[in-house]
Amino acid sequence: MGWKTLDDMDLDDKRVLVRVDINVPMQDGVVSDDTRIIRIVPTVRDILAAGGIPVLLAHFGRPKGQRRPEFSLQPLVVSLEQALGTPVMFAADCIGAGPAAALQALPKGEVLLLENTRYHAAEEANDPGFAAQIAKLGDIYCNDAFSAAHRAHASTEALARVLPSCAGRLMAAELDALETALGAPKHPVVAVVGGAKVSTKLALLSNLVTKVDHLVIGGGMANTFLAAQGHSVGTSLAEHDMTDTASDILARATATGCEIILPSDVVVAREFAANAPHQTVAINLCPADGMILDAGAQTVARITDCFSTAKTLIWNGPLGAFELEPFDTATNAAARQAANLTKAGGLVSVAGGGDTVAALNKAGVVDTFSYLSTAGGAFLEWMEGKTLPGVAALQSRLPHQ
Numbered sequence: 001m002g003w004k005t006l007d008d009m010d011l012d013d014k015r016v017l018v019r020v021d022i023n024v025p026m027q028d029g030v031v032s033d034d035t036r037i038i039r040i041v042p043t044v045r046d047i048l049a050a051g052g053i054p055v056l057l058a059h060f061g062r063p064k065g066q067r068r069p070e071f072s073l074q075p076l077v078v079s080l081e082q083a084l085g086t087p088v089m090f091a092a093d094c095i096g097a098g099p100a101a102a103l104q105a106l107p108k109g110e111v112l113l114l115e116n117t118r119y120h121a122a123e124e125a126n127d128p129g130f131a132a133q134i135a136k137l138g139d140i141y142c143n144d145a146f147s148a149a150h151r152a153h154a155s156t157e158a159l160a161r162v163l164p165s166c167a168g169r170l171m172a173a174e175l176d177a178l179e180t181a182l183g184a185p186k187h188p189v190v191a192v193v194g195g196a197k198v199s200t201k202l203a204l205l206s207n208l209v210t211k212v213d214h215l216v217i218g219g220g221m222a223n224t225f226l227a228a229q230g231h232s233v234g235t236s237l238a239e240h241d242m243t244d245t246a247s248d249i250l251a252r253a254t255a256t257g258c259e260i261i262l263p264s265d266v267v268v269a270r271e272f273a274a275n276a277p278h279q280t281v282a283i284n285l286c287p288a289d290g291m292i293l294d295a296g297a298q299t300v301a302r303i304t305d306c307f308s309t310a311k312t313l314i315w316n317g318p319l320g321a322f323e324l325e326p327f328d329t330a331t332n333a334a335a336r337q338a339a340n341l342t343k344a345g346g347l348v349s350v351a352g353g354g355d356t357v358a359a360l361n362k363a364g365v366v367d368t369f370s371y372l373s374t375a376g377g378a379f380l381e382w383m384e385g386k387t388l389p390g391v392a393a394l395q396s397r398l399p400h401q
Helices: 036-050 074-084 097-105 128-135 154-163 171-181 202-208 219-228 240-256 297-309 331-343 356-362 377-383 387-394
Strands: 015-019 053-057 088-091 113-114 139-145 166-167 189-193 216-217 259-261 265-269 278-282 293-296 312-316 348-354 371-373
Touching: 015 036, 015 154, 015 387, 036 053, 036 074, 036 171, 053 097, 074 113, 074 202, 088 097, 088 202, 097 113, 097 202, 128 154, 128 293, 139 154, 139 387, 154 166, 154 202, 154 387, 166 171, 166 387, 171 216, 171 348, 171 377, 189 202, 202 297, 202 377, 216 219, 216 293, 216 371, 219 240, 219 293, 240 259, 259 297, 259 312, 278 356, 293 331, 297 331, 312 331, 312 356, 312 377, 331 348
Parallel strands: 015 053, 015 139, 053 113, 088 113, 139 166, 189 216, 189 312, 216 259, 312 348, 348 371
Antiparallel strands: 265 278, 265 293
16 A cells, blocks of 8 residues: 555644545535535544544535636535534635634634635646645645546645645545455456447556456447447447447457457347337347347346356446336346345455446445445546556655655
8 A cells, every 4th residue: 555544644633634525416505415425424533533623625516717606615514514413614715814714713623614626727737836825724634535536636636745645534445445456356357347438438448458357348338349240239329430449459358368248148129218118139130220228138147157256346337228127137137246246255346437336326236345436537547547646646755754
């Protein structure tokens, strides 16, 4: 592990600048999903328990360097107080005299929330001068926002180079899970990659074929691979201009010894609608007017058999049109098998990505996977083998650390 955690820091009476991701959905000025707020609670409570003074740094939306009221963090105060169980004071900026005065007046045991860092253009420019101004408000920097770690911004990257730095509980858990899944995994390793388009996951697929033993490809992108193999996919969603690229990935997988699992049978309908009339056919029998919306039972059996022999599973994307019944069948069946194997202790399962979280939630297994990442872009970039600026900054060693 190349970074420090809260346990490595002396927090007593220290002002701890905590970069969090509380970019939550709002409806009529009220938080409609507090998942991201709930996930920062362990870090903030542990800082308080150690005698520290938590000062929360966060972005909200895309104000593009302008002070726009609709992107203020102030409406989140009530939800933060409910989750943390302690009063939260709000400062109308993240630098300058106002936050400094609020910090001076903050009672022991309470939390200070600073205004949206993206109100300043210098934040997204990763301006070291701006980071230095923020740093005046703290003694220690704690990054608990893995979901923003792929951005080289002042509050995620530059600030870590100014103050003694560490990872928060959520950040450390995410990094540990991903290291277990891809950095030093137990083999055999199987990855599930689904979704609509090959073009959006080229880097991911190219990296995975060099890292995993089995790669299950599902969703719309499977159709592109099937077309590359010469199969007719009817009116299915497919990127026919990407078939050469798909063929290249298949060849790379063969060269690296990675088995790619594509559908051998498919569920076909004539319209994209819930409960549309459908049939299951072998992959070489897709009708010209048919639309592939899910993997068939034979394919699911092959996938679950693969899971049964695996030690590590990485999952990103559904196997079919999971949002429409009954075309969620393959995703649900595979997810439940992975959950059962995880519960039995034989499989480490790590999943992430927006559609993935929604699909696994629909399958009722989100609490059974070893780790579920809500990080989105940062999770994907890690899987692609990219260096994340926010993580690299924590790993760098300062002379005084």
